[in-house]
Amino acid sequence: MAAGVRARGLGHRYQAADGALSVLRDLDLDVAPGEHVAVLGRSGTGKSTLLSLLGGLERPQQGSLTVGDRDLEHLGGDELAAFRRETVGFVFQHFGLLEALTAEENVELAGTLSRTGRRARRQRARExxxxxxxxxxLHHRPHALSGGERQRVAVARALANDPELVLADEPTGNLDDESSAVVGALLADLPSRHGCSVVVVTHDRALAAGADRQLGLREGRLEGLVAP
Ligand SMILES: Nc1ncnc2c1ncn2[C@@H]1O[C@H](COP(=O)(O)OP(=O)(O)OP(=O)(O)O)[C@@H](O)[C@H]1O
Ligand SMILES: [Mg+2]
Structure with missing residues (x-):
């Protein structure tokens, strides 16, 4: 079942040698269950940071963040790990596939984090x-796949545990226009075909145009954008 997202007053700062860097400031975000939202923003504005908060990779330092019925700022370490495993699917710019494994094995391995048996996992990977x-x-290893095909494997992998929310960080950053369009269409279909919400962060305006709504990240906050 697709999870909605509600963030209020999110703040995130990094501590670096030359002082603190405030990246997200008093940020609000609402994503309806089954909605597909694109976040655009210049390099360094905090798009990846926002996704790591939404995906439970980092805990909010300030503000509140609810995904589905979970208040992430209150989850313990084990609960947050379970949230990442069971609720979220990630897609990254550089695919993140294991080179030693075939496409099928890459997807199946992601499924081992759930409690299903081996045959069911393989069946699901094939589907x-x-x-x-x-x-x-199915039996190609990543080196024998094109960039666009690798990213399609990564999308399949993100779905292995039937996530409520799929988070994609520059998923077309390494792809040509044609492959980008294919991956963009897959992401746009996820809510209706796989029952999840989608948040994609990107520089790619064509990809963003395929979302239900476009937001811009600027000076630590989100603002609505007119569709490109
Ligand atoms: N672990 C960290 N420690 C210190 N500073 C960090 C850390 N991670 C990110 N930053 C800084 O925080 C800012 C936001 O980083 P982030 O990766 O979220 O930006 P981004 O919008 O995803 O950029 P890009 O479009 O280039 O991927 C950057 O200035 C970056 O240098
Ligand atoms: Mg980034």
């Missing part, structure tokens, strides 16, 4: 790879 149009690439 998901079929759904991203890679049913004939």
């Amino acid at each position: 998901l790879l079929g759904a991203v149009g890679l049913g004939d690439r």
Whole structure:
């Protein structure tokens, strides 16, 4: 079931040798269950930082953050790990696939974090790879796949645990226009086909245009953008 997101007054700062860097400041965000939201912003504005908070990779330092029925600022370490494992699917710019494993094994391995048996995991991996149009690439290792195909494997992997929320960080950053369009269409289909919400951060205006709503991250806060 798709999870909504509600953030109020989120703040995040990094402590560096030359002083503290305040990245997110008093940021509010609402994502409805099943909504697909794109966040645009210049390099260094804190887009990846925002995704790591939404995905429970970092805990909010300030403010409140609710994903589905979970208040992330109150979860303990184990609960936060379970949240990452069971609730969220991640897609990254550089794919993050394991080179020694085939497409099918990469997706299946992500499924081992859940409690399903091996046969069910393999079956699900095949279904998901079929759904991203890679049913004939199950046994290819990443080096034998194009960039666009690798990112489609990564999308299938993100779905292995039936996430409530998919977070994508520059998913088309390493792809040509044609592959970007394919990956963008897959992301746009996730809410209706896989019952999850989607938050994508990107510089890619064409990708952002495929979302239900576009937000800009500027000076630590989100603002609504007119559709490009
Ligand atoms: N672990 C860290 N320690 C200190 N500073 C950090 C850390 N991570 C990020 N920063 C700084 O915080 C700012 C925001 O980083 P972030 O990665 O969230 O930006 P971004 O919007 O994703 O940028 P890009 O579009 O280049 O990926 C940057 O100025 C970065 O240098
Ligand atoms: Mg980034």
